[in-house]
Amino acid sequence: GPLKEVLFFPSPQVCVEHLFTRHTHFPCACPLPHGVETSFSRLLRHLLSARLSLDLCVFSFSHMELSRAILLLHKRGVVVRVVTDRDYMTITGSQIGALRKAGICVRHEMSKAVHMHHKFALVDGRKLITGSLNWTLTAVQSNKENIMVTEEPELVRPYQQEFQKLWEANDPA
Amino acid sequence: GPLKEVLFFPSPQVCVEHLFTRHTHFPCACPLPHGVETSFSRLLRHLLSARLSLDLCVFSFSHMELSRAILLLHKRGVVVRVVTDRDYMTITGSQIGALRKAGICVRHEMSKAVHMHHKFALVDGRKLITGSLNWTLTAVQSNKENIMVTEEPELVRPYQQEFQKLWEANDPA
Ligand SMILES: [Zn+2]
Ligand SMILES: [Zn+2]
Numbered sequence: 001g002p003l004k005e006v007l008f009f010p011s012p013q014v015c016v017e018h019l020f021t022r023h024t025h026f027p028c029a030c031p032l033p034h035g036v037e038t039s040f041s042r043l044l045r046h047l048l049s050a051r052l053s054l055d056l057c058v059f060s061f062s063h064m065e066l067s068r069a070i071l072l073l074h075k076r077g078v079v080v081r082v083v084t085d086r087d088y089m090t091i092t093g094s095q096i097g098a099l100r101k102a103g104i105c106v107r108h109e110m111s112k113a114v115h116m117h118h119k120f121a122l123v124d125g126r127k128l129i130t131g132s133l134n135w136t137l138t139a140v141q142s143n144k145e146n147i148m149v150t151e152e153p154e155l156v157r158p159y160q161q162e163f164q165k166l167w168e169a170n171d172p173a
Numbered sequence: 174g175p176l177k178e179v180l181f182f183p184s185p186q187v188c189v190e191h192l193f194t195r196h197t198h199f200p201c202a203c204p205l206p207h208g209v210e211t212s213f214s215r216l217l218r219h220l221l222s223a224r225l226s227l228d229l230c231v232f233s234f235s236h237m238e239l240s241r242a243i244l245l246l247h248k249r250g251v252v253v254r255v256v257t258d259r260d261y262m263t264i265t266g267s268q269i270g271a272l273r274k275a276g277i278c279v280r281h282e283m284s285k286a287v288h289m290h291h292k293f294a295l296v297d298g299r300k301l302i303t304g305s306l307n308w309t310l311t312a313v314q315s316n317k318e319n320i321m322v323t324e325e326p327e328l329v330r331p332y333q334q335e336f337q338k339l340w341e342a343n344d345p346a
Contacts, residue, residue: 008335115317117306117316117317118305118317119305130304139290142286142287143290144282144339145290152325154177155177158179
């Protein structure tokens with residue numbers, strides 16, 4: 001059947017440099033463990049597998065390596081769209097400013113009374129990543145969290161429709 | 174294939190009285206809309222379908238009608254187990270005290286440094302409800318949230334194992 005993967009957090013801190021630099025000829029010299037697959041490295045792999053598009057709907061986004069992954073996708077020509085919460089967009093450490101500065105389209109929940117509390121992503125419109133995990137260092141390294149990754153069309157389709165709805169509803173133009 | 178249902182929130186406020194009182198002979202006199210199915214009524218239906226067990230892992234739990242549903246299941250003889258966050262357990266409006274008072278087993282994350290941020294439930298060990306939704310009125314009625322309900326064994330199994338792990342790790346005895 002279609003891909004169905006469940007990942008739990010916290011995830012131990014390991015080196016993920018090899019996921020960013022595709023052709024590494026020299027061993028990495030950083031002090032972190034190498035060659036270890038974790039929930040976080042799996043998440044990064046799924047995100048970095050995007051070839052055409054990444055649609056991201058996330059309440060809070062301050063994780064530096066996740067930001068690096070999104071910026072890399074954008075640089076590779078992947079069409080990235082981000083919907084985020086209005087209030088959490090401007091907190092200390094938020095990566096939303098960096099994404100915007102790089103030219104990535106970011107929209108936020110327009111209503112002041114409503115929190116955009118989703119935490120899901122759609123890779124190439126056909127792989128869904130969804131769960132409890134916000135894109136913060138605390139969520140990844142400290143909290144008890146879950147995400148699932150699936151290509152099951154019955155599950156992917158409703159999230160695609162929800163993303164499109166939020167994207168259009170929060171058009172600032 | 175096995176059940177796969179995706180529900181989005183906020184959910185409009187409608188009467189759900191008929192879900193609690195199985196045999197209603199008289200029409201309900203409350204001012205809310207009747208006979209309307211919503212994301213919240215679907216969620217309630219899935220929870221109230223439990224016949225043997227309900228395992229619940231939720232960060233914050235203050236929603237009165239969800240509390241009423243859990244108490245009703247307990248009264249019907251369904252074995253209810255709850256794992257929750259340490260800090261959010263004692264905030265104003267938390268229903269955790271009411272559950273404990275009724276004799277429901279509640280455990281909380283023991284570590285002070287860690288948030289138990291999951292929001293999932295397992296009905297009779299075979300139906301998984303998981304997503305971004307905390308069990309609060311704001312989440313249900315105001316926020317943009319998602320949950321999925323599935324009986325896909327490949328997805329249910331990992332959450333069952335995670336629940337058991339958390340249940341055992343947070344045994345106060
Ligand atoms: Zn390294
Ligand atoms: Zn009524």
